[in-house]
Amino acid sequence: MIHSAIVPVAGHGTRLLPATKSQPKEMLAVARKPIVQYVVEELVANGISQVLFVTGRNKSSIENHFDSDPELTSVLKAGNKSDLLAEIDFDELEAHFFYTRQRFQLGLGDAVACGENFAGEQPVVVALGDSILGINAQSKAISRMVQLFEEKRASCVIAVEEVPHDQVRHYGVVDVTENSDGSLRITRLVEKPKPEEAPSNLAIAGRYVFSPLIFDMIRRVRPDKRSEIQLTDAIQMLCEEGKRVLALKLRPDEKRYDIGNFPSYFETFVEFALADPLYGAEFRHTLERMLAKVE
Ligand code: UTP
Numbered sequence: 001m002i003h004s005a006i007v008p009v010a011g012h013g014t015r016l017l018p019a020t021k022s023q024p025k026e027m028l029a030v031a032r033k034p035i036v037q038y039v040v041e042e043l044v045a046n047g048i049s050q051v052l053f054v055t056g057r058n059k060s061s062i063e064n065h066f067d068s069d070p071e072l073t074s075v076l077k078a079g080n081k082s083d084l085l086a087e088i089d090f091d092e093l094e095a096h097f098f099y100t101r102q103r104f105q106l107g108l109g110d111a112v113a114c115g116e117n118f119a120g121e122q123p124v125v126v127a128l129g130d131s132i133l134g135i136n137a138q139s140k141a142i143s144r145m146v147q148l149f150e151e152k153r154a155s156c157v158i159a160v161e162e163v164p165h166d167q168v169r170h171y172g173v174v175d176v177t178e179n180s181d182g183s184l185r186i187t188r189l190v191e192k193p194k195p196e197e198a199p200s201n202l203a204i205a206g207r208y209v210f211s212p213l214i215f216d217m218i219r220r221v222r223p224d225k226r227s228e229i230q231l232t233d234a235i236q237m238l239c240e241e242g243k244r245v246l247a248l249k250l251r252p253d254e255k256r257y258d259i260g261n262f263p264s265y266f267e268t269f270v271e272f273a274l275a276d277p278l279y280g281a282e283f284r285h286t287l288e289r290m291l292a293k294v295e
Contacts, residue, residue, distance in 0.1 A: 002123050002146045002209065005048045006115035007039060009129035010056035010102040015261045024059045025259060026129040031272035032087075035259050036062055036129050038137035043127060044095050046142035052098040052118040053129070054111045066090050066097050107228025109218045116215045123149065123211050126231075131206035132257040132268070133159070135275050139254040142207055148248055149209040152183060155243035156214065156235055159207040160184075161250045168198040172232050175199035176247055184247040187239055189232045202247060204232070205256040213238065 013025035020028075026036040036053075043051060053062055068091060076085045086092070098118060102111045112126055125142055133139035145157045160174055175188035190199060208231075217234035224230055239245050250256065257268040270287070274280050 001047060002125055002149075003048060004050040004052070004119060004122065005043050005125040005127055006052050006054060006112060006118065007036070007043075007127050007129045008054045008102075008108060008111035009036060009059060009062055010054050010105060010111050011108075011130070012105055013130075013260070016259075016265065022058055023061055024055075024129075026059075027061050027065065028259065028265065030132065030257070030259065030265075030269050031276055034065060035132060037065065038132045039127055039129055040066070040090075040093070040095065042133060042137040042139060043125070043142065044093050045137075046125075046140060047146070048125060048142070049094060050096050050098065050118075052100060052115050054102050054114045055099055056102050056105060063097075063099055106223070107226075107230055109221055109229035109231040109234050112210075112231055113215060113218045113229070116212075119210075119212060119215070121212055123209060126208040126210060128206035130259045132259070133205070133207065133250065134254040135272065139250070141248065141250055141254050142209075145207065145209045145248045148183065148246055152244060152246060154209075154246045155211045155238050156245045157209040158186065158235070158245070158247055159205040159250055159256075160202040160247045161205040161254075161256050163201055163203045165198070165201045166195050168193055168195055168201055168203065171203035173198050173200060174202050174204065174247055176202060184249070186235075186245040186247050189236050189239070191230070191232055202249070203256075205250055206258065208235075213243065217241075 009024055009026045013020035016025045027034045040051060055062060073085065100114050102114050133141055141159050145159060149157045163171060169192050173190050173193055174186045176184040176186055179185055188199060214234055217237040218229060220237060221229050221233040235245060259265045259268055273283050
């Protein structure tokens with residue numbers, strides 16, 4: 001069992017400006033909840049009980065969100081709003097939250113390295129704070145990844161998602177070979193390839209399990225043209241050293257919602273709002289009426 005997860009949330013979120021000028025993209029709402037709340041709920045549902053947020057400047061609202069708020073609690077209690085109270089009672093979640101700062105935004109690899117002391121000598125899950133797996137984060141992929149990691153004594157397991165071939169240029173893509181037991185071994189990772197150069201249509205989907213070896217690899221990675229330390233470069237080194245790096249394919253109902261750009265954020269919001277048990281049906285009618293007017 002793996003109980004710890006690192007959630008990097010320190011990026012600038014420039015693709016979502018001006019929405020992200022003074023608030024983290026991970027705190028933008030998708031339907032009723034901020035994105036990062038879905039991420040935490042997914043982690044807890046997959047057996048994670050210790051979560052380290054790697055934060056940066058302008059990210060204190062994440063800490064505030066998971067903190068208790070006695071004043072708000074008493075207002076909700078006095079108003080008999082126990083249903084709302086339950087939705088913000090993070091003490092009930094059986095998870096411990098930790099925070100550290102990435103002092104300079106030097107890339108995802110650098111952000112993950114900020115969790116080295118937290119992970120210690122134990123394997124750790126990494127979950128990007130701007131990605132949700134499955135509608136309402138109902139994915140159990142992390143549990144399957146941990147199982148695969150332990151069964152195969154892997155150094156790394158990465159969640160991958162099949163994407164249309166002409167879309168591969170937006171993703172990190174993996175080259176895989178199938179082992180005799182049906183598991184997928186990653187031999188190479190390519191960042192944002194042209195479709196004709198892509199080794200597959202399997203895109204890296206924002207969830208990883210790592211052995212502590214990853215921290216040694218990150219230390220050896222040279223910064224790229226933008227002075228960033230890329231996590232994919234560190235994983236590529238694991239492959240080159242002959243370590244077992246495996247892919248776990250997400251199921252069709254575990255679609256990865258990446259909130260890092262506006263088209264995908266809009267789509268995610270609408271899909272989650274349509275699935276809302278209370279307001280979804282009415283919202284569908286509104287949307288249909290709006291679309292009929294546009295056409
Ligand atoms: P992105 O690759 O989307 O980068 O990060 P970004 O800086 O947040 O966004 P843009 O490209 O400027 O629009 C993927 C995840 O990694 C975190 C982000 O917070 C996000 O959850 N990250 C990225 C860090 O924690 N530190 C970094 O230096 C870079």
